[in-house]
Amino acid sequence: MATILIKSATIVNENRQFVADVLIKDGLIDRIDPQIDTHADEVINAEGLYLFPGCIDDQVHFREPGLTYKADIHSESRAAVAGGITSFMEMPNTVPNTLTQELLQDKYDIASRNSLANYSFFMGASNDNLDQVLRTDTANVCGIKVFMGSSTGNMLVDNPQTLDNLFANSPMLIAVHCEDEATIKSNLNHYKQLLGDNIPVTLHPKIRSAEACYLSSSMAVDLAKKHNTRLHILHISTALETHLFDNTTPLKDKRITAEACVHHLWFTDADYETKGNLIKWNPAVKKESDRDAILQAVLDGRIDVIATDHAPHTIEEKAQPYLQAPSGGPLVQHALPAMLELYHHGKITLEQIAEKMAHNVATCFQIDRRGFIREGYWADLALVDLNNPWNVNKANILYKCGWSPFEGTTFRSRIAYTLVSGNIVYANGSLVEGETGKRLNFSR
Structure with missing residues (x-):
């Protein structure tokens, strides 16, 4: 070299x-x-x-295999490195869902040929694949992903006994998407009765509400405490959830950690008027007070890392009416520039950006010799x-x-x-x- x-x-x-x-x-x-x-x-x-140490994004959806008309590992890794992201951890809700060790290996094989960035892939959990989850190699797989909220295919884990077994027996870090499905369905039915199918995107944070997020996140925290599970809660979107986490335990000793995403630190519900479905994410972008509370939790150490939840869809898909438009958007190319813009606005320091986007991700996931500028x-x-x-x-x-x-x-x-x-x-x-x-x- x-x-x-x-x-x-x-x-x-x-x-x-x-x-x-x-x-x-x-x-x-x-x-x-x-x-x-x-x-x-x-x-x-x-x-x-x-x-800066290269950013490590612990939550992306690069859409390969099965959804490569939206994105693929090659195209999105190019965008990532152009944005200063040098490593990514990709989610299992591709098609087919990454629910077996063989399908997990397929993704590693694709990345080894096509990714410009360093890579890891989460093993997916479902209601019926605990045997596959327990075979995951802790030395070269970033973690187990559990959707405690709606997802693609067979990945919603809503069986209480399955969740208890996963948290009790996981060989490694569990990363969770937390939104209570019953609450979301109830909210959606309420607005359908009022408005039929003409629901505007401005109601997205009412449907995927703060209460839905907190119910699920607090349940995950309770399960982790019960079983001493290494839990990482993804994309915190509410002020209420920030109080589930502590900033007194050193990060290397924390058993429960949390992530904030760039879009929840940048946009608010006021932006739906101009951005529409382009900022339709799950969990939803919510109030200005939520955005400000999430940033405060990042700064004071209750939230440990900043990521993207990069999840591209075509512009044609996003142009559909609210109920048909998929959730998610592309972010890896612009995450670090956006956080540096917050630095220019006096909201975060350069040192904190390096900590939350590189150092702490490496520490949380125990990544070997990455995330810091150190000899060796x-x-x-x-x-x-x-x-x-x-x-x-x-x-x-x-x-x-x-x-x-x-x-x-x-x-x-x-x-x-x-x-x-x-x-x-x-x-x-x-x-x-x-x-x-x-x-x-x-x-x-």
Whole structure:
């Protein structure tokens, strides 16, 4: 592999900033010093740029296999690295659902050929595949995914005994989508009686309500406490849920952790008027007070990581009426720029962004030698120009679906370079294809 020397970068790492050179050999960070004078195959002048550990996105839906007209592992990993995301963990609600070890391996095989980013895939749980779940290898699979709320195919786990068995016997971290299905169905029936099929998207947060989220999240927390399960609750969307988590236990010792997503930190229910179904997610984007409470929980340590829940659909699917339009949207290319925009607005520090989008994900999932800028660690890095504004438009969107909820937004910060496992994969607006990412390993 080529040796790479990054000169005079402002490194953002482990709660501090400092200027240094970084030498990369054999895919690893070999040296970090104020001044490195040695030959390298490639030298990057990073003066004035900020060097972050590459972001690790613990929740994406790249749609392969079965839904590749919307997205695929190659297309979305390209978008991810253009956005400074160097590793991803992908969800099992593809077609077919990833409910057997053989189907799980199929996804790893596809990624090994086609992914520009490092990768891992969740094993899916259903009401009847506990035997398959228990065969999951803790050393090279990120976790078990449980939908305690509606999902594609056979992935809604709503049998109380099944949930109890999963939480009691899981060999590893369980990541959960928490929304109470009975509450959602009751809310939907209420609005159907009032409005028939002409329900506007503005009622989405009323249908997939805060109460539905809290009922399910609190149930998951109770199950985890009962069985001492390693639980990770995804995409917290309400102020109420933030009180389920503590910030007194060191992260490495926490048994229950939580994630916030970029869209819940950016949009509010007021944005449905202009964005419509483009910001229809499950769980729903809710009130401004919910958004602000989620950010506060991120800042004070009750919420541990920031991710995307990247889940693309075609623009034609999104243009359907509310009841037919699918939930989810593309985000990996714009997540880090969006969080850096919040930094420019004084809402979060650069150190906190590195912590929540890289360090803490690595710690939560016990990822081997990633998520930090340290000697001996894999060189997963994002070099950022904090003052190089650009406008999101169709000409620069890399998602296969071709659209973004951020279209028309001007971000002040731009990704200059992205390195994955020591390879430059994105440089000054251009993708550098040829090298694929690596399968994540876990120190468990």
